Amino acid sequence: MGCECSKLSSCCWNSEYNEAVPQDHREENEEKGEADDLPAFREYSIDTIRMATSGFAVENIVSEHGEKAPNVVYKGKLDNQRKIAVKRFNRSAWPDSRQFLDEARSVGQLRNHKLVNLLGCCCEGEERLLVAEFMPNDTLAKHLFHWEAQPMKWAMRLRVALYLAQALEYCTSKGRALYHDLNAYRIVFDDEANPRLSCFGLMKNSRDGKSYSTNLAFTPPEYLRTGRVTPESVIYSFGTLLLDLLSGKHIPPSHALDLIRDRNIQMLTDSCLEGQFTNDDGTELVRLASRCLQFEPRERPNPKSLVTALIPLQKETEELRALIVQVPSHVLMGVPDVAAAVPLSPLGEACLRNDMTAIHEILEKIGYKDDEGAATELSFQMWTNQMQDTLNSKKKGDVAFRHKDFKAAIECYTQFIEVGTMVSPTVYARRSLSYLMSDMPQEALNDAIQAQVISPVWHFASYLQAGALFALGREAEAQAALKEGSALESKKTPNS
Structure with missing residues (x-):
């Protein structure tokens, strides 16, 4: 006779979830293992x-x-x-x-x-x-708790849970089972909107490794007794994240467990998810969360067991497999496809075809309007003789730049820069282009980078970096800079 306890009780869980992982699951877990395309530490x-x-x-x-x-x-x-x-x-x-x-x-x-x-x-x-x-698509906390466009779909929430479990399993297999303060801010989304676990939580948060910065209502019970994080504590935090994914809110585990014991699962489930999953799927996720939140650490599953439990939720039928596995994360998340071609502006096109004359015309036309506050500061200091000489160097450089006397422009802009009293991203940009026109791409790249240091969101600095990198034969890096320039320009002029 089988056990007649409720699906939400704990008496049957240990044997069911702590069995060895089947071979086919193990192989699935090992796909995309080492990120070989990354540089060494x-x-x-x-x-x-x-x-x-x-x-x-x-x-x-x-x-x-x-x-x-x-x-x-x-x-x-x-x-x-x-x-x-x-x-x-x-x-x-x-x-x-x-x-x-x-x-x-x-x-x-x-x-x-x-x-x-x-x-x-x-x-x-x-x-x-x-x-x-760098992960450009924000944190799980933002997409789950502070969404603007659309609530996170059930399929994506399941994918987050599985990827997180797989990340913890990988870390555990490499001897890094401790993760400090696992929460929705530690999960971020990459270029393709796939969820990833931040490596920062693998570092101790303090000099003695005792730090656990979340609200005490969400802290593993053993931490309150010992002040230390254990691998089982990480599983407890994983359980709180499952509750986050299910409810769309940050619910204290004690309150959630009360709802579960009272079989009040509807109160626990995000109303935005209505119709997106079956009762059995919801029950199974609640069941797994409850196991992770057991008071006794030894009663909680390990990361490998979590992966084993989560895989069937994502592949129960052919129809579900098509829905969850084959749909890219960026589609489920509603974020732009990074692989899609980004239309280039006239400036971007000029950089791509290495048309320095067109770039010169555009840079000459915009003048110094992108120097935030620089003109006011310059006029304020015009009363000193030294500043007057500095401004004269800049003016001479501008005249030389306008008449395409790039050697003279470099000399005059250098005099202005070396005084060091004022900083101007446009001067660095103009000298950068002058270097490019003088067949000095490395110097041009250095100035374009400096322009971006002064004005981090100025698209022209990225475009000039692209031009210099193309000239240096660094094609892949040039394409990346061109893409960034285009993105920055589109943000500046969204309606253009």
């Missing part, structure tokens, strides 16, 4: 990171909690056009530089397509920085 200089983030510009902050967060995350771009996310710890974190480097190097050995991979770190003076892949 390396240490970056602070100057490189400062340049990549435009001097840690406020415009480049991507942390959910903004500039005042203890550890701020910035977006940036390296010289090779690779986009990065940089986590900058506060000065009191990681006082032991050797411990920080050892921990970062260990995490940096992981390479998997379900992770946001750690590319490197920086440890100079009091600076402690982590450098990871």
Whole structure:
């Protein structure tokens, strides 16, 4: 006689979910294992990171909690056009530089397509920085709790759960079972809108590894007793994420478990999901969440068991397989397809065909209108003789640039730049183009990068980088810069 307990009770769960993973499931879990296209972990200089983030510009902050967060995350771009996310710890974190480097190097050995991979770190003076892949499509928290266009579909929520379980299984297999403060802000979406687990949570949050920064209502019960994170604690946090996915809200586990015990599952389910899944599917997800939230850590499943439990939910029938597996994530998420061709503006077309004359005409036509506040500052300081001489150098450079005397333009703009009293992205852009017209592409690239440091969202700086990279024969990087310039320009003139 089989067990007659409710599907939502716990007496039958251990034997059912802790069995060995079948071979076919194991093979599915291993697909897309190592991300071989990524560079090896390396240490970056602070100057490189400062340049990549435009001097840690406020415009480049991507942390959910903004500039005042203890550890701020910035977006940036390296010289090779690779986009990065940089986590900058506060000065009191990681006082032991050797411990920080050892921990970062260990995490940096992981390479998997379900992770946001750690590319490197920086440890100079009091600076402690982590450098990871940049994920452009926001966090799970934003898509789940603060959506604007559409609520997340059931199929996508199941995919998030599976990918997260697979990421945890991979980390566990590589000896990194501990994950600190697993929550909806730690899951981000890549270029193709596939969910990935942030590598930042694999690093200790504090010098002793005891940190657990979520609200106490969501904290694993054993953490309140011991103050330490264990692999079982990570599974508890995974259970809270399953509740997030099911409800579309951040519900305290104790309240959710009360609803489950009272069989009040409807109160737990996001009303936006109505008609998107069967009762059995919903029950199975609730059942798995309940297992993860067991008070006793030893009663919770391990990551491999999570993967085993989640795969059938996504492949129960041929029809469901077509719906969930074959539809790309960007379609389910309603985000643009990065592989689709982006129409280029006249400026972008000029860069693509290396038409320097057309670029010169456009740069000459826009003048200095993209120098935010620069003209006002310059006029304010005109009363000093030194500043008057500096302005004269700039004016002479502008005349030479207009008449295509690029050698003279380079000399005059250099005099203006070297004084260092004022900064102007347009001057750097004009000198960059002058270098390009003088067959000096490396100097042109350096100036285009400097223009972007001064004005991080100025599309012209990206276009000039593309022109210089094309001239240097760095085709792939040039295409990336061209794409970024086009994206920045479209944001500036959305109706054009």
